[in-house]
Amino acid sequence: MALSYKARRRWSLVVLVIGLPLYIVACVTVMNWLGRPPILVELLVYIGLGVLWAFPLKMIFRGIGQADPDAPKEDAEPGEEA
Template sequence: MALSYKARKRWSLVILLVGLPLYIMAAVTVVSLIERPTIWVELLVYVGLGFLWIMPFKFVFRGIGQADPDAPQNGDRTGD
């Protein structure tokens, strides 16, 4: 299923504004359930969970920072 540029842009905003805070709360909850590890182990766990979070959504964020590929090029406007 291929998403359009606009759809990927919208989904990326939803994922960042809703999904990321929920994932952060879940990660903190899971880490707090275990006995407090050393700061380095805790940092490695959070970094690992951060990479784990982005892997399923990699295709959504790819190319979002670029110009819209479906937009008219060279200032060509339709409807002028």
């Protein structure tokens, strides 16, 4: 079942405002449990985890920055008088 444009916008906001900070805290906590690995390994783990969160949520964020495709289109072009 595909989500509507409005639902995807709402879920993307929830993910960015609530989910992403929780994910960051979880990643830092796990890295602290592992001790202090070499700096290059730590950097690679953080980069990997920083990209990893986006893959399962790709469909929610796709097209969010564009205009609503379900919105009614206006007949007049911008700058034209009716």
